[in-house]
Amino acid sequence: xxxxxxxxxxxxxxxxxxxxxxxxxxxxxxxxxxxxxxxxxxxxxxxxxxxxxxxxxxxxxxxxxxxxxxxxxxxxxxxxxxxxxxxxxxxxxxxxxxxxxxxxxxxxxxxxxxxxxxxxxxxxxxxxxxxxxxxxxxxxxxxxxxxxxxxxxxxxxxxxxxxxxxxxxxxxxxxxxxxxxxxxxxxxxxxxxxxxxxxxxxxxxxxxxxxxxxxxxxxxxxxxxxxxxxxxxxxxxxxxxxxxxxxxxxxxxxxxxxxxxxxxxxxxxxxxxxxxxxxxxxxxxxxxxxxxxxxxxxxxxxxxxxxxxxxxxxxxxxxxxxxxxxxxxxxxxxxxxxxxxxxxxxxxxxxxxxxxxxxxxxxxxxxxxxxxxxxxxxxxxxxxxxxxxxxxxxxxxxxxxxxxxxxxxxxxxxxxxxxxxxxxxx
Numbered sequence: 332x333x334x335x336x337x338x339x340x341x342x343x344x345x346x347x348x349x350x351x352x353x354x355x356x357x358x359x360x361x362x363x364x365x366x367x368x369x370x371x372x373x374x375x376x377x378x379x380x381x382x383x384x385x386x387x388x389x390x391x392x393x394x395x396x397x398x399x400x401x402x403x404x405x406x407x408x409x410x411x412x413x414x415x416x417x418x419x420x421x422x423x424x425x426x427x428x429x430x431x432x433x434x435x436x437x438x439x440x441x442x443x444x445x446x447x448x449x450x451x452x453x454x455x456x457x458x459x460x461x462x463x464x465x466x467x468x469x470x471x472x473x474x475x476x477x478x479x480x481x482x483x484x485x486x487x488x489x490x491x492x493x494x495x496x497x498x499x500x501x502x503x504x505x506x507x508x509x510x511x512x513x514x515x516x517x518x519x520x521x522x523x524x525x526x527x528x529x530x531x532x533x534x535x536x537x538x539x540x541x542x543x544x545x546x547x548x549x550x551x552x553x554x555x556x557x558x559x560x561x562x563x564x565x566x567x568x569x570x571x572x573x574x575x576x577x578x579x580x581x582x583x584x585x586x587x588x589x590x591x592x593x594x595x596x597x598x599x600x601x602x603x604x605x606x607x608x609x610x611x612x613x614x615x616x617x618x619x620x621x622x623x624x625x626x627x628x629x630x631x632x633x634x635x636x637x638x639x640x641x642x643x644x645x646x647x648x649x650x651x652x653x654x655x656x657x658x659x660x661x662x663x664x665x666x667x668x669x670x671x672x673x674x675x676x677x678x679x680x681x682x683x684x685x686x687x688x689x690x691x692x693x694x695x696x697x698x699x700x701x702x703x704x705x706x707x708x709x710x711x712x713x714x715x716x717x718x719x720x721x722x723x724x725x726x727x728x729x730x731x732x733x734x735x736x737x738x739x740x741x742x743x744x745x746x747x748x749x750x751x752x753x754x755x756x757x
Contacts, residue, residue: 456524
């Protein structure tokens, strides 16, 4: 029988001894979560301001999603795709109608979904566009983050993610994010089959492009007959105040209501909050003209499309609509940025706040190689709020979308007090 440890330091020591050191966690050991809160093994409560990198949009352990998980687990967990199951078809109908596409290819993780989209794009380029086989070019953007598989890091800007993992996959052209002229010049190359883009670059520090950037990306893709692939793994499922970040400023209240500002991709990539953080679920959606290049044997996953994933994802999407989490993310995101902008006027330690909905970041007035952002996050932890730095001097703030206005103001109080005290000590 496995011996369960309750001490925080024991849990940390066990991970350090027996686990690969591929992460650098904040020194807190969590044992319970509910809504916007998590508790450590000693029973201290924290506000979660990371939401498992936006996977827990619906809040920790949402009772309806957990019930769907438990109910399905009691009946059938896995069949593989060797057989049909009685959940997958219903899930596929639900998610395709929810987002307005003909077909879905179900996968498990975000990186798997991105890899799937890349394969679909290349195959479409050869079989539909007529690009010579093995010559297809996919355009990506600098400072991107789409995962850490070998193909994906092949076009990463992160030197740490790439060092000593080569040789890398060819067939990608990288251009500057938010630079439409650079994109059009790249699209004029021969054999371009698609463009992969994050509507907001989360890992890069919540890098929000110009308002016309994503619509123009879509327009240029159409002009040059290339697939527009939107990676909404972190930005999707209501995080930015719309069902998808590519919806722009469409004030949706439930599912995406197809306002004029909606920029429809050829390929939509989803993950993370698609399950409410309860189970690994990802998806690639496209219309028949694109998805029909996938035929038996060309792609697959033992766990992709399993009954638990389907049941959980349906309920997770229902929660987003039923609880109008898009509306809440819009409202609270605006309040958060207003408070942080007022606070910036009183401190020299923060230079900028940016974001959309409840995906936000503050930029610390120090060099990216400094430990200042990390040290502030440690201080925030001591004061009951969990966040993590990204790109050295940026702190990302992304609480669950079920947060109330009162809770948000309490969190802003913690952030402001912590930074002010930190500045006094420095």
